[in-house]
Amino acid sequence: MHAFFDTRGRPALVWAGLALVAAALIALPWVLAGIGTAWVRITNLAVLYCFLALGLNIVVGFAGLLDLGYIAFYGVGAYVYALLASPQFGIHLPFWVILPLGALLACIFGMLLGAPTLKLRGDYLAIVTLGFGEIVRIFLNNLSTPFNLTNGPQGITLIDPFRLDGFSFAGTQHVFGQALTSPIKYYYFLVIVLLLVIVVNVRLQNSRIGRAWEAIREDEVAARAMGINTRNMKLLAYAMGASFGGIAGGMFSAMQGFISPESFVLVESIMVLSMVVLGGMGNVFGVVVGALMLSYIPEVLRYTVGPAQMAVFGRTLIDPEVFRMLLFGLALVLMMLFRPAGIVPSALRKRELEQVPADVG
Amino acid sequence: MSGDTGAAGELLVARDIGKRFGGIAALTDVSFSIRRGEIYGLIGPNGAGKTSLFNVLTGIYTKDSGTFVFDGSPLDDLKPNEVAERGIARTFQNIRLFANLSALENVMVGRHVRTKATVVGAIFRGPRTRDEERAIRRRSIELLDYVGVKRRANDLAKHLAYGDQRRLEIARALATEPRLLALDEPAAGMNATETAGLRSLLESIRGDGTTILLIEHDMKLVMSVCDRVLVLDYGRKLAEGPAAEVQKNERVIAAYLGGDVSLNLKGA
Secondary structure, X not given: OHXXXXXXXXXXXXXXXXXXXXXHHHHHHHHHHHHOHXXXXXXXXXXXXXXXXXXXXXXXXXXXXXXXXXXXXXXXXXXXXXXXXXXXXXXXXXXXXXXXXXXXXXXXXXXXXXXXXXXXXXXXXXXXXXXXXXXXXXHHHHOOOOOOOOOHHHOEOOOOOOEEOOEEOOOOEEEOOEEXXXXXXXXXXXXXXXXXXXXXXXHHHOOHHHHHHHHHHHOHHHHHHOOOOHHHHHXXXXXXXXXXXXXXXXXXXXXXXXXOHHHHOHHHHHHHHHHHHHHHOOOHHHHHHHHHHHHHHHHHHHHHHHHHHHHHHOXXXXXXXXXXXXXXXXXXXXXXXXXXXXXXXXXXXXXXXXOHHHHHO | OOOOXXXXXXXXXXXXXXXXXXXXXXXXEEEEEEEOOOEEEEEOOOOOOHHHHHHHHOOOOXXXXXXXXXXXXXXXXXXXXXXXXXXXXXXXXXXXXXXXOEHHXXXXXXXXXXXXXXXXXXXXXXXXXXXXXXXXXXXXXXXXXXXXXXXXXXXXXXXXXXXXHHHHHHHXXXXXXXXXXXXXXXXXXXXXXXXXXXXXXXXXXXXOOXXXXXXXXOHHHHHHHOOEEEEEEOOEEEEEEEHHHHOOOHHHHHHHHHHHHHHHHHHO
């Protein structure tokens, strides 16, 4: 997959492929909007889950640190945006100021929550991070008194959309007779950021830092004996992972216009972890596929389970909402049974290294 | 032999090293010194404290008493990564490779401590990072070639044959540019041909100016390749000296080697 970003060898082919992918990505929202605007929104959320899964992949997939409280950083990013761009405090900063700020704060939280867990591994680490995730959510839920910071369970409303020099991401404009709706505008922004995030992840993985993370995942004692400062490298993994979550949270805030602690519950952490595991831990491409699949499957089922029952039995036998989650669970189990190493297992990485000895030898 | 710290010929001086695990003394007052450019053997029966000494030296355990002086400066209470940075690299008795990384990546990890790229450098991948990355790759392939596993460069470490894994571990350790290479039973599980190959590898590593500390059970290998040998028994120093002298030492023969083995030794 690295070859995809590497124009050495056959540049013409690579550029043609890139142009094709770009064209598909540009056309996609219009096709989806033709089916229903809801699908553009669903796609946007799926892209946000890609950010989250890629961020968590740094912690879980690269460094091998099982983190069950990851969604807390999403929450931190979301609340930073919401507090600095809403009537809550009457502050309305531009998004390009708040997003980096949210990433930075999430990054600091990542290190703060990571620091006490440095000596923990496996199950113990999972339990502690789970606790941290819940602590952050409970704080968000209760920081309405004595000083109303988060507005408690009511959440924060009327959050500003992205605005750039008078151009607002909210509302609809007409371009060449086509309705450029708010979700479509966000879609383009999200896809550009997603491509950047993917490049960043691939570059991190194929660097001195990424190799150090993978070494820690494989054997911490050996990694230390090879001169890797495991404490710093683990903190760095937490910080990087958390900052991706922070950025995603900020975008979530702006897109939804409303957030509450409800959005940052444990089940969300588990969902993102499932995306990483099912997609293929440690494989950037696999994680993106995993995030997209786990985002789309429940939505596709939402629109098909009811009508399918009507078509087959002539009436609704099982409540569609219940049946949908049942099928989703079944899909997860089947995916794990048939592709235990993930949809796109990490072994694919071997390919990118294949031409190497020829370079020198 | 002079015990002076940092005396010209001495790379590592250990003085009165002690380590206890609960009520059990793993090491008691162990003193020795390793000279620059030699292959220094560390032998003793199972449980004599050889691996404990390695772990104390490389910072995996903290010692209870004594001092190590490496290249003229003390090596006290350093973390394993700091010890590696100072120039001591090791292998493990029960091979500890990065199983799901390729052989090449394993060696590239070894370059970590001698390279500089930061997160920012890794993300933006400027000319300096790219040059460094290229150099890491080139050096790692050279090292794979040096130990003789270049043809397996792209295979996952766990898929390598046992002997190749031992060699890969040595390549990974060499990638940290050690001044002292500490090998924990590198010949374990090797057949005679592989051991002969290992012997010439050790000699060429020494020829390149790297001092070697070698724990080994294969007496033939120890006696043929080591300049000097330290014998441990029950965590205490039993004897130290040139290999030829140590194998004639009555106490060593009596306490450690036993009748049959001593005959083998004399044959070696």
